[in-house]
Amino acid sequence: MLKKTATIINKLGLHARPSAQLVTTAGKFKSEVFFTKEGLRVNGKSIMGVMMLAAEQGAELIVEVDGPDEQEAMEAILKVIEGGFGEID
Amino acid sequence: MSDKRKVIHGVPISSGIVLGTAHVVMPGDFRIVDSPVPATRVNREIAALEDAVEKTIAELSEMRKVAVRKIGGPVAKIFDAQLLIAGDYEFLQKVKNEIRSRKRTAASVYNKLVRNATNPLKNSPDHYLRQMAIDIEAVASRVLSHLIGNSVSKDTHLAPNTIVVGRAFTPNDVMAYRELKAVGFIVSRGGADSHMALIARSLMVPVIQTEQCCKIIPNGSRLIADGTTGDIIINPTPEEWSEYQRRRKRLGPTMIARIRRLPKIPPVTRDGKEMGIGANLSLPGPADDILAERQIPVGLYRTEFLYMAGNKFPDEETQYRTYLRIAEKFAPAPVVLRTFDLGYDKLGNGADWLHEDNPALGWRGIRAMLDMSQVFKTQVRAMLRASVQKNIKIMLPMITDLWEVERAKKYIAQVKLKLRRDGIPYDPGIQVGIMIEVPAAAMTADTLAKKVDFISIGTNDLTQYTMAADRTNNRVNNLYSPFHPAVLHLVALTVEACKKNNIPVSICGELAGDVLAIPLFIGMGVDLLSMSPSRIVDACRMINKVDSTLVRHLVTSVVSSGSLQAAINRLKDYKAAFEQRK
Numbered sequence: 001m002l003k004k005t006a007t008i009i010n011k012l013g014l015h016a017r018p019s020a021q022l023v024t025t026a027g028k029f030k031s032e033v034f035f036t037k038e039g040l041r042v043n044g045k046s047i048m049g050v051m052m053l054a055a056e057q058g059a060e061l062i063v064e065v066d067g068p069d070e071q072e073a074m075e076a077i078l079k080v081i082e083g084g085f086g087e088i089d
Numbered sequence: 090m091s092d093k094r095k096v097i098h099g100v101p102i103s104s105g106i107v108l109g110t111a112h113v114v115m116p117g118d119f120r121i122v123d124s125p126v127p128a129t130r131v132n133r134e135i136a137a138l139e140d141a142v143e144k145t146i147a148e149l150s151e152m153r154k155v156a157v158r159k160i161g162g163p164v165a166k167i168f169d170a171q172l173l174i175a176g177d178y179e180f181l182q183k184v185k186n187e188i189r190s191r192k193r194t195a196a197s198v199y200n201k202l203v204r205n206a207t208n209p210l211k212n213s214p215d216h217y218l219r220q221m222a223i224d225i226e227a228v229a230s231r232v233l234s235h236l237i238g239n240s241v242s243k244d245t246h247l248a249p250n251t252i253v254v255g256r257a258f259t260p261n262d263v264m265a266y267r268e269l270k271a272v273g274f275i276v277s278r279g280g281a282d283s284h285m286a287l288i289a290r291s292l293m294v295p296v297i298q299t300e301q302c303c304k305i306i307p308n309g310s311r312l313i314a315d316g317t318t319g320d321i322i323i324n325p326t327p328e329e330w331s332e333y334q335r336r337r338k339r340l341g342p343t344m345i346a347r348i349r350r351l352p353k354i355p356p357v358t359r360d361g362k363e364m365g366i367g368a369n370l371s372l373p374g375p376a377d378d379i380l381a382e383r384q385i386p387v388g389l390y391r392t393e394f395l396y397m398a399g400n401k402f403p404d405e406e407t408q409y410r411t412y413l414r415i416a417e418k419f420a421p422a423p424v425v426l427r428t429f430d431l432g433y434d435k436l437g438n439g440a441d442w443l444h445e446d447n448p449a450l451g452w453r454g455i456r457a458m459l460d461m462s463q464v465f466k467t468q469v470r471a472m473l474r475a476s477v478q479k480n481i482k483i484m485l486p487m488i489t490d491l492w493e494v495e496r497a498k499k500y501i502a503q504v505k506l507k508l509r510r511d512g513i514p515y516d517p518g519i520q521v522g523i524m525i526e527v528p529a530a531a532m533t534a535d536t537l538a539k540k541v542d543f544i545s546i547g548t549n550d551l552t553q554y555t556m557a558a559d560r561t562n563n564r565v566n567n568l569y570s571p572f573h574p575a576v577l578h579l580v581a582l583t584v585e586a587c588k589k590n591n592i593p594v595s596i597c598g599e600l601a602g603d604v605l606a607i608p609l610f611i612g613m614g615v616d617l618l619s620m621s622p623s624r625i626v627d628a629c630r631m632i633n634k635v636d637s638t639l640v641r642h643l644v645t646s647v648v649s650s651g652s653l654q655a656a657i658n659r660l661k662d663y664k665a666a667f668e669q670r671k
Binding site: 012013015016017019020023024043045046047048049051052054056086 | 169170173174177178179180205206209210213215217218220221224225401
């Protein structure tokens with residue numbers, strides 16, 4: 001099981017499009033993915049869960065990945081978050 | 090009581106006049122009973138849920154297809170997130186588990202869990218997070234409607250001329266209601282920058298926003314809604330009804346179709362002088378084809394729709410393809426593409442990252458673009474690449490001082506150099522112009538005119554900055570009048586500076602299509618009037634009536650009139666005399 005912390009850097013936060021992007025990325029892997037923000041832990045493959053995090057710019061997310069392809073999954077997820085979801089700010 | 094006449098001044102979101110009957114809907118207002126179900130029915134509830142979800146996904150996919158066909162790629166993306174929400178495996182598992190463990194109906198469990206998810210979002214101060222709650226509710230109301238069958242999407246038939254009144258509508262609702270021939274919308278939530286506003290404008294459906302509309306407007310009452318001014322009249326008098334019917338005929342979408350039948354474009358004045366006429370556009374839509382067919386130039390193509398479709402700046406390729414499609418459609422007629430004019434009135438409704446105490450005087454238009462130079466350069470590069478038809482012009486909004494023009498032109502030169510190095514073709518003679526909307530720019534127009542290829546006067550903002558009054562603020566909008574001699578003086582000053590420096594000048598605010606103002610602009614020597622497509626037919630007719638040699642004195646008389654009332658009196662006198670003459 002891998003566990004890392006990532007910060008939401010894009011100005012608009014985890015709104016609909018980035019949430020969709022995050023869930024789509026997590027969904028590509030066999031591993032289980034969880035995000036935790038301020039004690040709220042949600043399934044990373046569920047868009048409703050990710051949206052419930054209401055993560056604004058600057059929010060810290062704990063990313064947990066567990067499964068056969070956890071290494072690749074963690075890398076892909078961090079890349080999406082740290083890349084600001086491709087939003088130019 | 091219910092047939093009492095009442096007038097509301099709302100916020101205009103999408104223009105046009107409609108007359109009809111109110112149909113008040115309460116999305117999400119379902120009669121959901123949290124009653125226990127016998128253990129034997131649990132499986133049936135789960136099957137019903139799966140069926141409802143399947144139907145919702147099919148509907149959303151269909152909506153998405155229609156959106157792509159009617160409006161185009163960027164807007165259709167709104168449906169992508171909704172499709173993910175509808176098919177959220179994890180969430181549906183949770184619903185099913187709770188149906189089994191608590192033995193409740195699928196509708197009540199689904200509804201409860203959706204509320205758990207949306208409540209924190211609804212209370213967020215962030216506009217984008219609140220928008221997500223609206224997206225989730227849009228999906229949920231569909232699923233619930235299939236489960237219990239009384240809702241928005243269950244309206245299968247509407248009476249003719251129905252004006253739909255509700256708390257908030259999703260883009261899906263707008264499209265679904267349009268298919269049922271609803272003529273307009275009144276909403277209590279969702280500003281000019283909301284997704285539904287964007288879609289409504291492109292479909293040319295009038296929309297007005299006003300607080301508490303569901304409570305104030307009785308279901309079934311007769312309504313007049315003017316999406317251009319924001320006025321709503323509940324139970325109007327017969328006189329008002331016929332007056333607005335007359336106005337609607339003059340301004341409706343049919344008016345755009347009538348452009349096809351205009352005898353001559355560009356129109357000529359009585360004494361045979363050609364007057365340039367152009368269209369202001371905000372989003373590719375059904376009007377474009379008619380305008381392109383008549384070779385009507387686009388005096389102002391706003392590009393903000395590209396940003397608003399995804400709440401982000403689209404990449405170069407996306408922009409390039411959009412601009413190229415527009416350029417090809419209109420060629421050889423010129424298209425003036427305005428660089429992103431984002432600021433308080435486009436994003437202000439709740440976009441907290443933009444919060445400013447005085448946003449109208451803040452970071453907007455070219456000010457923001459010069460700070461975000463990469464975004465600006467990407468947009469310019471896409472516009473330049475699309476300029477190979479040689480009919481694109483670039484316009485910079487909200488110019489205040491010379492250095493902004495110089496800086497922007499430096500960036501444009503850098504982008505051109507890069508394109509040449511990359512061997513990518515563009516129009517080397519592409520014209521770059523500016524919008525004059527700030528009094529400071531109007532008063533120094535002579536200096537600015539020496540640095541640019543054309544000038545366009547944006548009378549809406551010029552009026553608000555000159556009169557220090559916000560058009561949407563009911564308490565002061567009596568002061569907001571572009572006919573005030575101070576505003577007209579600045580317009581005249583700018584036109585004069587353009588004439589002196591031999592560059593074309595156009596007007597692209599609402600005033601350009603105002604029949605009272607048109608003689609004045611002809612008198613000043615304006616080259617082109619660019620207006621919303623629905624006003625072109627009336628404007629052309631007005632131009633046909635004016636004798637350009639007889640209106641020059643009118644300009645001096647109005648500009649020096651000293652007060653709003655005096656200016657308007659002189660224009661009205663002129664119009665009366667002129668109507669007598671013919």
